[in-house]
Amino acid sequence: AQRVTQPEKLLSVFKGAPVELKCNYSYSGSPELFWYVQYSRQRLQLLLRHISRESIKGFTADLNKGETSFHLKKPFAQEEDSAMYYCALKGTGFQKLVFGTGTRLLVSP
């Protein structure tokens, strides 16, 4: 079975503080992991994927197969980062994404 767990429903930080949104997954094969973001009044959109190993808007995420985690990190949070963040998994040979329940990030001034 494929499962994604985001243990925090809400993460509240101050501007300039480091941010880490946790994501753990359960999958016996080799997964593809994604982070999607939904800003207020905007559509859900892809933020980054692990195979690209890219930094988007200052965010990075490293796949840790030993810990089955794909945590999203940013060293200095900005107010415009406030949004809903979803971690998602795609299993090998599968076409669908399995999403976590999401974490709302609130960055205060």
Next chain:
Amino acid sequence: DAGVIQSPRHEVTEMGQEVTLRCKPISGHDYLFWYRQTMMRGLELLIYFNNNVPIDDSGMPEDRFSAKMPNASFSTLKIQPSEPRDSAVYFCASRFSDTQYFGPGTRLTVL
């Protein structure tokens, strides 16, 4: 490009009524997904299509829910009869090269 288009954006109906949600995917995308978003359960996949053919409908909650994709540019999700617990935001997404592009969603309220 307007992206994925969904209609209506908001729907308020009474229990027992039929509800039809509509989606127009991005042209050229060969996969279409229907999701339901709730506070408690987050984003759940209901059904997805490949080249207009339903592939996996294991997420459809019960027989009251049905989905069709008569052609590459249109899909519907129907709930009949609707119940208050169906209240949620329903998203449609189409996919190109492993990236899903989401529509703005339809907020359904069943009274």
